[in-house]
Amino acid sequence: MEEHLAELARLADTAGAAVVGRTSQRIEAPTPNFYLGQGKVEELKGILADVHATLVLVDEPLSPVQGVNLEKALAVRVMDRSEVILDIFATRARSAEAKMEVELAQLEYLLPRLTRMWTHLSRIRGGIGLRGPGETQLETDRRAIRRKISVLKKRLEDVADHRANQRLGRRECPSGALVGYTNTGKSSILRALTGDDIFVEDRLFATLDTLTREVDVGEGYRFRLSDTVGFIRKLPHHLVASFRATLEEARAADLLLHVIDAGHPSWEEQVEVVDKEMRNVERGTRNESGSIERKRVIYVFNKADLLPDPEAFLAQVRERYPHAVLTSSVPPSATDRESFRAFRVSRWGGVDELRSVLRTSAQALRPVAQIRVPVGDGRLLAALHRDSEVMAEIQVDGVVEVTARVEAWLLGKLRREGVEVVLGGGL
Numbered sequence: 001m002e003e004h005l006a007e008l009a010r011l012a013d014t015a016g017a018a019v020v021g022r023t024s025q026r027i028e029a030p031t032p033n034f035y036l037g038q039g040k041v042e043e044l045k046g047i048l049a050d051v052h053a054t055l056v057l058v059d060e061p062l063s064p065v066q067g068v069n070l071e072k073a074l075a076v077r078v079m080d081r082s083e084v085i086l087d088i089f090a091t092r093a094r095s096a097e098a099k100m101e102v103e104l105a106q107l108e109y110l111l112p113r114l115t116r117m118w119t120h121l122s123r124i125r126g127g128i129g130l131r132g133p134g135e136t137q138l139e140t141d142r143r144a145i146r147r148k149i150s151v152l153k154k155r156l157e158d159v160a161d162h163r164a165n166q167r168l169g170r171r172e173c174p175s176g177a178l179v180g181y182t183n184t185g186k187s188s189i190l191r192a193l194t195g196d197d198i199f200v201e202d203r204l205f206a207t208l209d210t211l212t213r214e215v216d217v218g219e220g221y222r223f224r225l226s227d228t229v230g231f232i233r234k235l236p237h238h239l240v241a242s243f244r245a246t247l248e249e250a251r252a253a254d255l256l257l258h259v260i261d262a263g264h265p266s267w268e269e270q271v272e273v274v275d276k277e278m279r280n281v282e283r284g285t286r287n288e289s290g291s292i293e294r295k296r297v298i299y300v301f302n303k304a305d306l307l308p309d310p311e312a313f314l315a316q317v318r319e320r321y322p323h324a325v326l327t328s329s330v331p332p333s334a335t336d337r338e339s340f341r342a343f344r345v346s347r348w349g350g351v352d353e354l355r356s357v358l359r360t361s362a363q364a365l366r367p368v369a370q371i372r373v374p375v376g377d378g379r380l381l382a383a384l385h386r387d388s389e390v391m392a393e394i395q396v397d398g399v400v401e402v403t404a405r406v407e408a409w410l411l412g413k414l415r416r417e418g419v420e421v422v423l424g425g426g427l
Helices: 002-015 038-051 064-074 081-092 096-117 119-123 133-169 186-194 237-242 244-252 267-282 310-317 337-345 352-365 378-387 408-416
Strands: 055-058 077-080 175-180 211-218 221-227 255-261 296-302 368-374 389-396 399-405 420-423
Touching: 002 055, 002 081, 038 064, 055 064, 055 081, 064 077, 064 096, 077 081, 081 096, 081 237, 096 133, 133 244, 175 186, 175 244, 175 267, 186 211, 186 221, 186 255, 186 296, 186 352, 211 352, 221 352, 255 267, 255 352, 267 296, 296 310, 296 352, 368 378, 378 399, 408 420
Parallel strands: 055 077, 175 221, 175 255, 255 296
Antiparallel strands: 211 221, 368 399, 368 420, 389 399
16 A cells, blocks of 8 residues: 555645645455545544645545545545646657647546536426426537547548558568566666667656667668656556557567566566556457467566665576566666766666667568578568568579568468478578
């Protein structure tokens, strides 16, 4: 409970509010009127008067009736966790796509609350002369919101199609998506791998817009990585749904880099939150046989500088995640120069091990092959240039020897068609 309230306090800070107190109540079930018990509501009145607070944040989702009743009883603004997250997203959205996604989530959050706030109208008997202006306004508002939701969904579908076309037009190289809980250091890792000036901030939801960069992982291999919006516990389901276009990057990636804050006391719970959401993403990814395609996941434990014994920690987590990687994409927390220097020269002082893992993955996903193609087979040569990364091409005795990085599915197809293929060295 304390961890949940601490996270709510961080959300409040990100949204621009100053936390002046916190309280909790253990109840068997939420009350229909206030969510809290009547006695707790009275206690809250006294606390608000003492600290002169103007806003109450509730860590659980409130129904429209509960929210309205609490505001009337406490005489201050009341927001639940979902509304706070939506407010943060609204202030941090930068691109046109992110703004559309946030607006869609806000409207879907508002629609049922607009409906329930007008439930008293259902008690008025219908008929000529009894349909009041309030009922007319309700129907007008509902139609306007539903129309706007429909328009935004269509626009976001167009964005998803545009992204898919962009992916098809990109240079062939393996792709990965950085996913994880909010504020685990995904953007910091991308900055460390690329050396680019990427915006990084030690706050929740610093990244809302998807950012894609190509990373040199050594030995001539490159990897295309996309930074995605972070997840959080109790994330409103309609907010996840509205970010479908953004999550398409994760769905289309060859592998996922699940970034974890190794120094966080509840990292196991954060991992489960992200894994649950990514399983939902995978349900929409099916291979040619129609079965769900399981992506390879590399668990990247970041912020190694916060660990007292990185070696022991890595040995422990590898019992559960055999291919886990430990990194530190930010300067260590040590203040004295000697500790700083010792940390930088250790194997945990950067992202070199992650770069090595990405290079191995790139070699496995797109191995170098030499392919013999008859000179007259222009169709096959065109297919190789379209679907693989051609590195060299020479003509010997009526045969074109093509050296290329080829995906596994294409290698299998070539061999089934009787094309001569050799992996690695010369023919």
